[in-house]
Amino acid sequence: MSDSSFKNLQISNVTKDILLIHQFKPPFYFSCCDGLLILPQKGRNSQTIVLDLNIEPEYAQAINKKYGPISDYVNTHGHMDHVAHVHAWEQLGVKIHAPFPESNNLLNLRNFYEIFGWNEGVDFLLVEKFGEINKYKACNEVTAFEPGATLQFEDFTCETINFKGHSRSHVGFLLPSEEVFHISCLGFDQVNPEKDGFGPWYGFKQCSIDQYLEDISLAELIFLEKAKLLTSSHSYIVKNPDITPFEYMREKIKKNQELVDQGLKSLNQNLEVEMKIKNLLEMDIIFPKRKMKGFLPELYNFWEKGFIEKHVQRSRIK
Numbered sequence: 001m002s003d004s005s006f007k008n009l010q011i012s013n014v015t016k017d018i019l020l021i022h023q024f025k026p027p028f029y030f031s032c033c034d035g036l037l038i039l040p041q042k043g044r045n046s047q048t049i050v051l052d053l054n055i056e057p058e059y060a061q062a063i064n065k066k067y068g069p070i071s072d073y074v075n076t077h078g079h080m081d082h083v084a085h086v087h088a089w090e091q092l093g094v095k096i097h098a099p100f101p102e103s104n105n106l107l108n109l110r111n112f113y114e115i116f117g118w119n120e121g122v123d124f125l126l127v128e129k130f131g132e133i134n135k136y137k138a139c140n141e142v143t144a145f146e147p148g149a150t151l152q153f154e155d156f157t158c159e160t161i162n163f164k165g166h167s168r169s170h171v172g173f174l175l176p177s178e179e180v181f182h183i184s185c186l187g188f189d190q191v192n193p194e195k196d197g198f199g200p201w202y203g204f205k206q207c208s209i210d211q212y213l214e215d216i217s218l219a220e221l222i223f224l225e226k227a228k229l230l231t232s233s234h235s236y237i238v239k240n241p242d243i244t245p246f247e248y249m250r251e252k253i254k255k256n257q258e259l260v261d262q263g264l265k266s267l268n269q270n271l272e273v274e275m276k277i278k279n280l281l282e283m284d285i286i287f288p289k290r291k292m293k294g295f296l297p298e299l300y301n302f303w304e305k306g307f308i309e310k311h312v313q314r315s316r317i318k
């Protein structure tokens with residue numbers, strides 16, 4: 001099993017004993033995320049530690065077989081691409097850690113529904129379908145930590161940095177001794193330098209663009225001052241002092257603002273804000289909803305509303 005499993009995994013060395021793992025062909029767009037394996041090192045950690053590697057069960061098993069035993073798994077936040085398959089690691093006897101309160105999303109899809117405010121816009125049935133296409137399964141037990149806490153596993157130190165523009169308990173990982181900085185889901189999603197991506201994601205009510213811009217600046221500062229290498233949930237490895245990730249993320253937010261501003265300019269200025277947002281949503285500015293099938297347009301409409309409301313609020317076009 002493991003040989004064929006490895007064909008669907010990309011394994012890159014970040015340092016000689018830290019690996020970045022990526023699963024090709026996830027079951028759905030939001031099913032998986034890249035993460036790090038901290039291999040054992042004498043005087044640091046006697047067992048492998050997994051940082052936010054949400055991949056399908058057969059791949060978790062293959063990794064465990066080749067690089068195990070694994071003692072601990074640390075999750076970065078409660079979005080679907082970071083929670084769907086964590087149960088697979090738990091099944092292998094790994095202790096699961098996650099930031100509070102989104103740690104609860106690993107235990108029950110209802111929590112995922114309520115914590116992000118889906119309940120204000122869509123039916124739970126829709127979120128159940130979303131869970132199904134991403135193959136979500138719940139964990140039995142999760143050890144919660146406060147976002148911003150420093151985690152210690154034997155002599156391995158992992159500082160968590162709260163980047164809450166993306167979600168309330170979203171954290172990045174700074175590994176001070178290894179000088180590696182994992183910015184998690186902040187929004188640098190270029191799989192290689194030539195390939196464009198979607199950029200920062202701030203579709204839920206609790207997300208904030210102002211906070212996002214602060215988070216990007218903080219991440220840039222930490223990277224330049226404290227790390228040699230940068231990794232993230234959906235990207236290639238970046239070397240200090242390359243600041244591409246931060247420029248990319250700021251540019252994406254700016255472009256979204258321009259798109260919304262253009263849309264606003266095309267509308268009758270006397271319309272109520274609610275009507276303006278309704279009209280903007282029909283333009284498919286952020287997501288190509290018209291091309292989607294089944295329950296997906298409704299789901300994306302909910303997210304896009306989150307994006308558009310925030311940009312309308314910031315717009316100078318009134």
Ligand SMILES: [Zn+2]
Nearest residue numbers: 077079166185
């Ligand atoms: Zn996320």
